[in-house]
Amino acid sequence: MSFKFERLIIWQKSMDFGEEIHSLSDTFPQKEIYNLTSQIKRAGDSIALNIAEGSILQSNAEFKKFLGYSIRSLAEVVTCLYKAERRNYCDREKFNKLYNDSFNLMNQIIAFRNQLKN
Template sequence: MGFKFEKLIIWQKAMDFGEEIDVLSKKFPANEVFNLTSQIKRAVDSIALNISEGSIGQTNPEFKKFMGYSIRSLAEVVTCLHKAFKRKYITEIEFNQQYENAFNLMNMMVAFKKNIQ
């Protein structure tokens, strides 16, 4: 791997989380394609995208800013998961599994952001 961000565990986990959410979103009904499906996919992809974009920035304060964007995108994904569960698009088991994945990733990202000097 040649780019700095490719070595970051948080980026790798965000990439994996994005693929899991992509698979899960395929269960959403067709009438959600341009709504909740699109929203959750854009938000989950934004997590890894902002980590990578911030990591190659010029300054650490800029990297921290992009980590903040990633964290906000993760919160957006969690809200979309709640919506999907309440609308019965996903099971309680699926919700709990992805909620736990999101919670663990959030903790890693917050800790990582705090350590950027």
């Protein structure tokens, strides 16, 4: 691996999580393609993208800012999951699994951010 972010567990987990979100959204109805499907895919991808982008910055303060963007994207995914469940695009079991994955990933990103020195 040649990039620093590739060694980060939070980046690896966010990559896997983004793929799970992508797969789920592929099952949404066609009428959601430009709405909920697009929104949840972009938010799911943004988690890892912001970790990667922030990791190449010179200062930890800037990296922390991008980790904050990742956390916000994760919160957006959770809200989209609630929308998907309410619209019956996602069953309760799948929702619970992805919700728990979201919660765990968010806590890991926050813990990592808190370890960075200014």
